[in-house]
Amino acid sequence: MNTIKQYFDYILDNYSNGHKMAERSDPIYPLLCSELPFLLKTNVFQHKNNFICTGSCGVGQKTDFPWVAVFNSNITRTATKGVYIVYLFKKDLSGFYLTLIQGITYYQNTYKRDKYTCARKVAQYFKDEIADPYFSKDLIDLGGTKGTLGYGYQQTTILSKYYAKGNYTNSELEEDLKKMIKIYDEIEGVLAIYNYQYEKAVDIILADYEKPFTPAIEAIEEINKEITSPLDVNVVRTLQYVAPVSRPTRKYAKLRDCEVIKKTDYVQKAKTDAEIGELGEKLALEYEVDRLTSLGRPDLAAQVRRVSIKSDAFGYDIESFAMIGTEFKKIFIEVKTTINKLDVDFQVSKNEVETSNAKKELFCLFRIYDAKNVAPKFYQVFGKLDEHFVLNPITYMAHYK
Numbered sequence: 001m002n003t004i005k006q007y008f009d010y011i012l013d014n015y016s017n018g019h020k021m022a023e024r025s026d027p028i029y030p031l032l033c034s035e036l037p038f039l040l041k042t043n044v045f046q047h048k049n050n051f052i053c054t055g056s057c058g059v060g061q062k063t064d065f066p067w068v069a070v071f072n073s074n075i076t077r078t079a080t081k082g083v084y085i086v087y088l089f090k091k092d093l094s095g096f097y098l099t100l101i102q103g104i105t106y107y108q109n110t111y112k113r114d115k116y117t118c119a120r121k122v123a124q125y126f127k128d129e130i131a132d133p134y135f136s137k138d139l140i141d142l143g144g145t146k147g148t149l150g151y152g153y154q155q156t157t158i159l160s161k162y163y164a165k166g167n168y169t170n171s172e173l174e175e176d177l178k179k180m181i182k183i184y185d186e187i188e189g190v191l192a193i194y195n196y197q198y199e200k201a202v203d204i205i206l207a208d209y210e211k212p213f214t215p216a217i218e219a220i221e222e223i224n225k226e227i228t229s230p231l232d233v234n235v236v237r238t239l240q241y242v243a244p245v246s247r248p249t250r251k252y253a254k255l256r257d258c259e260v261i262k263k264t265d266y267v268q269k270a271k272t273d274a275e276i277g278e279l280g281e282k283l284a285l286e287y288e289v290d291r292l293t294s295l296g297r298p299d300l301a302a303q304v305r306r307v308s309i310k311s312d313a314f315g316y317d318i319e320s321f322a323m324i325g326t327e328f329k330k331i332f333i334e335v336k337t338t339i340n341k342l343d344v345d346f347q348v349s350k351n352e353v354e355t356s357n358a359k360k361e362l363f364c365l366f367r368i369y370d371a372k373n374v375a376p377k378f379y380q381v382f383g384k385l386d387e388h389f390v391l392n393p394i395t396y397m398a399h400y401k
Contacts, residue, residue: 004043005170007036011066012093012165020062028066029057036068044177050074064091065142065150070181072188074196081106082198083126083187085180088153091143093165098176099140100126100159100183104152106199112214116155118206125205126158130183135159159183207313216285216318219306223282227275235374239287242377244343244367280337280368281306281317283376288320288333297321300328315355316363322382324361331382332359337368343377344369347394348385356385365389 001007015028037053045051055068056079069079069086076082081103089096102123107115127137140160142150161176194200214222285306292301300321308317318333332355336346346367356363365381365388381388 001031001035003170004036004039004173005168007031007039008087008096008163008168008173009166011036011089012096015066015089015093016062026057032057032066032068040068040070040177044174045070045181048181052077065089065153070177070184072184074188075191075198076103079103079105083158083184085177085184088140088142090141091150095162095164095167097140097142097157097160097162098173098180099153099157099161100135100180101153102156102158104156106202107156108152110199116152118202119152119156122202122205123156123158126187130159130186132159132179132183134179135161135183203313214306214309215302216289216304216306219309220282220285222309223278223285227278227282237283237371237374237376239283239368239378240375242343242379244379244381276337276339276371277335279371280335280366281308283337283368283371283378284318284333284335284366287378288318292321295323297328313351315349315351316359318366320364322364329362331362331364333364333366335366335368337371339370339372341370343367343379348389348391353385353391356383360384 001010011028011032015032032055034055037055041048041051041053050073052071052073053069054071055066057063057066066089067079067086069084071077071079071082071084076084079086083100083102086099086101087096088099088101102119104115104119107119111118137159140154140157140162142153159180163173188196191198191201285304288304289301292298292304303319303321305319306317307314307319314332316332316334318335320331320333321328322331323329324331334348334352334355336348338344338346356365361383363383363385365385366378367381368376368378370377385391
């Protein structure tokens with residue numbers, strides 16, 4: 001076989017998806033996983049040094065949907081996440097698609113039951129932005145049923161073109177792939193703004209949608225799984241209200257503000273900070289559910305939501321309800337947690353400050369300290385952050401003049 005078309009013809013004629021094991025001894029294996037990818041790279045994008053091309057018959061069990069993918073290594077090196085180009089064969093092998101697609105596993109791990117909804121919304125965003133009349137923006141049909149890998153591929157596709165068996169030419173395959181790579185390059189340029197962090201781009205895109213978030217009870221269960229120590233998870237903690245104390249003095253400012261110069265294990269610090277944050281949000285969620293239930297509003301308690309698990313772009317962590325004036329209104333809670341015994345200074349982001357300015361009396365800062373104690377201390381402050389706290393800038397965003 002000397003042409004790309006001949007390889008696709010052979011796969012359609014000879015691939016067997018009878019759920020056997022994906023073995024290297026299968027004649028289709030080297031053809032699909034290495035020979036066709038090599039030919040595509042050689043004939044179509046040989047100068048793209050950051051591109052990786054590979055194929056798959058499945059891992060362990062042979063897949064119903066064999067594929068050959070082109071990854072931009074700046075964005076992703078795996079089919080589980082990011083955005084990439086991939087040829088997807090239909091289950092009945094009556095044809096195949098050239099697609100620009102997203103990794104469904106990322107959505108599965110991050111958005112759980114909302115994975116398909118979120119994947120479709122991100123796909124739609126890119127469809128709306130890509131000014132290309134050539135490729136289809138409709139859902140593809142691989143012949144899979146809901147809940148299968150094929151269904152996941154269908155929900156994450158951005159662009160596609162279908163090739164029915166025996167109804168395509170070699171030059172068509174090459175030219176279409178070049179067109180798709182040009183669009184892929186455009187997306188790479190956009191993602192470069194975020195240092196190629198596709199996950200951050202997804203957060204920003206989804207922040208524009210009104211979508212369901214994780215209910216408090218489910219979120220508490222998920223948080224328990226994230227906290228590494230089972231002994232710590234089983235500790236019963238009851239929040240104890242302590243009125244905030246004003247600290248207008250700048251005495252001992254050097255001790256308050258100066259960071260200790262030492263070698264930091266940033267990986268361990270990130271894990272510790274994340275775990276403390278998870279614990280704080282769990283305590284705040286439990287408090288809000290218990291508070292609303294005790295006020296005779298279990299209906300509102302059931303609507304308490306944790307939004308931080310979906311994105312950090314909202315400027316708050318939890319949606320709850322509180323009596324504002326003469327009626328219950330939705331409030332937006334940002335949780336700040338420390339294991340320090342005292343209420344020490346804490347960091348807030350520009351986004352959180354701006355969110356507090358926009359939400360005004362509906363914004364709530366939920367401050368928790370001494371969090372590892374069986375009786376962690378807490379207080380709540382409603383309104384704009386700069387009306388209640390002294391905000392000192394400690395970092396700057398810089399660009400060359």
